[in-house]
Amino acid sequence: MDEGLQRFGVSMDSRLLSAFDDRIQAAGYTNRSEALRDMVRDYLVEHEWRSDEDVVGTVTLVYDHHKRELEQRLVEMQHDHTDAVICSTHVHLDHDHCLEVIILRGKAREIRAIAERLVGTKGVKHGRLTCTTTGRSLA
Numbered sequence: 001m002d003e004g005l006q007r008f009g010v011s012m013d014s015r016l017l018s019a020f021d022d023r024i025q026a027a028g029y030t031n032r033s034e035a036l037r038d039m040v041r042d043y044l045v046e047h048e049w050r051s052d053e054d055v056v057g058t059v060t061l062v063y064d065h066h067k068r069e070l071e072q073r074l075v076e077m078q079h080d081h082t083d084a085v086i087c088s089t090h091v092h093l094d095h096d097h098c099l100e101v102i103i104l105r106g107k108a109r110e111i112r113a114i115a116e117r118l119v120g121t122k123g124v125k126h127g128r129l130t131c132t133t134t135g136r137s138l139a
Helices: 014-026 032-050 070-079 108-119
Strands: 054-064 085-092 097-107 124-133
Touching (some): 070 108, 097 108
16 A cells, blocks of 8 residues: 555445445546545635635636627736736637636635626626636645
């Protein structure tokens, strides 16, 4: 066994364990250990965001590009935060709608504020911040 791995026991109600097993099997996990490692990583990433650590996030926006000056406002907001905006990708979904994915990096509080401003821009039909980690603190 690798010296970096440690085994531990977990006690759990049989119904809860059965539901967990069903869910992880449906998700494609081959064993409980992999599923638990992912759950622990998610928990730790959530803590990074609450602790205002250096984080990475993606903001996904869907909007009608015919809305007057909307694209220009979104670009200006990104230029206002060149220290946090790593890159953006623009996709034409159909004749009227575009999808933009903006990758942000910085302190969690700042990234949330930028994302809220982008998502809340008048004319954006749907937007979401997906929070993740720089990976430095995870094994």
